Structures are given as structure tokens and as C-alpha cells.
Amino acid sequence: MRNLFTIFTLALCTVTGAGPALAAGAAKPASHGTIVAFGDSLTAGYGIRESEAYPAQLQRKLHQAGYQWTVINAGISGETSTGALARVDWVMKLKPDIVILETGANDGLRGQDPDLAYRNIDKIVSTLQSKGVVVVLAGMRMLRNLGPAYTGKFAAIYPRVAKERKVILIPFFLDKVAGKEGLNLSDGVHPTAKGYAIVTETVYPYVVKAIKQKGGA
8 A cells, every 4th residue: 555555565466437416306415425446456555656546546537526535545455355354453543434445356366266256345335334334346257268167157256245244336447448458567456557547437426425325524
């Protein structure tokens, strides 16, 4: 993590849509609050400046739209969902109103059991919800060379948790970025600043939906 942790070794990650409109008569969105971007190196912004990572770009976009919310980058490179679960109490010390949870890619790259990632992510979400946090869950996909059975089971984690826990789901965090030349660093995995601009556009409508869910909190 850039501004809160030292970026650890590279190991990570791989591999949105517009959020549904606010229903008529819904509560007025909170004018300010704290969003924690909780994740691995895809959140931390491996290989680029902190100001170019998606949390910083998201905060600028929110401010430009009149949402005076703070976005804290709480990403740690190389972290698995097990590591993320161990950090939940620390994240809560940041007093988040909303958490964007992006984790699990390192589990997949290491060939770990998708059932373990599911249990970890489910526990993270349920713990955050028990504290009154609105969760935006970032869906992830795995490299095709891991085989269709594994990649299918892995991809199913996120919609399953979202359905069971009734959280906002970003279908694919790296939509329109994964595998695209010029939008990723030379490792082919981590986005460039230009790639993160697209990630920000992907994430933004779901975060606005979360802000509106908070109402006047």
C-alpha cells in the first residue's frame, strides 16, 4: 500500500458497468464521508505514482462531481484474501463509511482453493457489514491458462457473495483493461495510469450508488 504501507513484493493479480439508478424518493446522499479502497497491488497501484492509482483518481472524480468524500488507499501488494481477512480490524480503525473490497487475485494466481477465497471474502464482507459499513465488492477473473473449471469456480465467488450478503457488485474490476496493450505495465498484469483511469470509470457508478445508500449518514 502506498500511503499507509510499504509496497511489498509483486505477486498479484489479474484479472463494471453502470450502477443502477437511485430509486425515486431515496435518501439524499451523504455530503461527505470516508471510503477505504481495501485490496492488493491492483488497489495499491503497483509500479506507478500514488496519485495515479485508482483510489486517488476516484477521489478526484468524486470531488469534481460534488461528492466531498475522502478515499483512502489501503492496498498491499501481494496480499491474498487470507491476508486481507487478517487486516479487517485495522481497516476499521480508518473509520470507513464505505469499503471497496478488491481481493482474491493473488489466491488465484497461486492456485489456491477457490472455496478458501470464498470463505475469506464472505467473512470480510460480513464483518464490515456488522460494523455498518457499505461494501462495494470488486469482481475478479483468473487467467485462462488455469483451466476452465478453476477459472469458472473462481469467477463465481464474487456474484455468490454479493447475492448472499446483498452487497454492491462490480462485475469485473479490470473491465476494458485486462490484457489490453498500453493499459498495463510490462508485466501485463498491473494497470498504467491510463489503465487506472478506465478502472476509475468502471468503479465510479457503483461507489456513487454506495454513497446514496448511506443517505444522510
